[in-house]
Amino acid sequence: MSLKLVVINDGNTDENGSGHISVYLAISGTTSLPANWEVNAIFTFFLFNQLRDNYLSARGKMRRFQSFKCLWGLAKFISHNTFKEASNGYLVNDKCVLGAEIFVVQRQAIGECLSMVKSTDSFKREWNICKFSKLGENWLSEEFTVGDHKWKLLLYPNGVANSKGCNISIFLKSVDAKYFDQHKKVRVNCSMNLKKQINGEGKKLSYRVWFPNTSEDWGYIAFMPLTQLCDPKNGYLVNDCIVVEVELKVEFKHSVTSLS
Structure with a gap:
């Protein structure tokens, strides 16, 4: 038995994945497995940001792979627009790096229970930065x-990394994420608006x-290019001031609890 990564560039339209890249894990080489086989696995997909040397990750729920359902994944892993946006660093020189991390959970052994709680917590704030x-x-x-x-x-007024001296760089910074344990995550939807005054x-x-x-x-x-910002x-x-508006919504709170 082996696992392989399946990528559908145009999106899996059968699961409403149009306009996105769909990624799946599939079990192959099942002929050697016993009848009524099943494999319980938790998996995380990763997309490498080649500009910032980090990863976009999306974790799936624990799934049961069986002979009649040996493929699981995400129909909407990432939108085409986000993937192709050069400043995001996912597609560089027409190349990308995708990967997956898989944990197989044995039946009758210590496993994990995934809890995904939808959140409605939101925030909107405008900063006048002089x-x-x-x-x-x-x-x-x-x-x-x-x-x-x-x-x-x-905010980096003169940019950071390969944008230094060329662009303004703006980020959302998590203050307490470094204190999260490995079983805790939150998914956020963030919008940043550099406003015309x-x-x-x-x-x-x-x-x-x-x-x-x-x-x-x-x-x-x-x-944004500094030439455009400063014009x-x-x-x-x-008057040497900019206005930045941030809208932030915590969409999901994710935790994994051990079960025995």
Whole structure:
């Protein structure tokens, strides 16, 4: 018996995966298995961010693989738009890196029970950040709480990593994710809007991600070119001030409990 990763680039339309990349785990080599075989497994899919050297991860529920159902996964692992957006770093030089982590749970042995609780906790806040030209390497907001967890807005006025000197970089920072144990996660939906002060519109980018991840912050290295930000005709930078709005919703709280 062996496991293989199945990727459907155009999405599994049978499971409403259109517009997304679908990923699955499949059991192969089952001819050597006894009749009525079954395998219980918990799996996590990973997509490597080649710009930030970290991973987007999505964990599935514990699934029972059997002869009549030997394929399980996620029809909407990641949208095509998010995957192809160059600043996200998932597709670089027409290449991506996908992987999976699998835990097989034995029947009659210690296993794990997954609990996924839907949350409605949300937050919306607007920051007027002044003296932009004198902020230094980075700017960190005050702490705020959403979904019983603590967060901050992290901003690099002159960019970070390969965007330094070219773009403004904006991230959501998890303050307490580093204290999570390995069985606890939360999924957030975050929108960041760099607003035009002339009409209230702006550039808005959104993403969904599980915390903790390999990084304690998640966002956009190349949120906006500095030339566009600093052009007075655009209205983003006025009197050396910018306005950044964040909408944050904790969608799910995920935990794994040992069972004996």
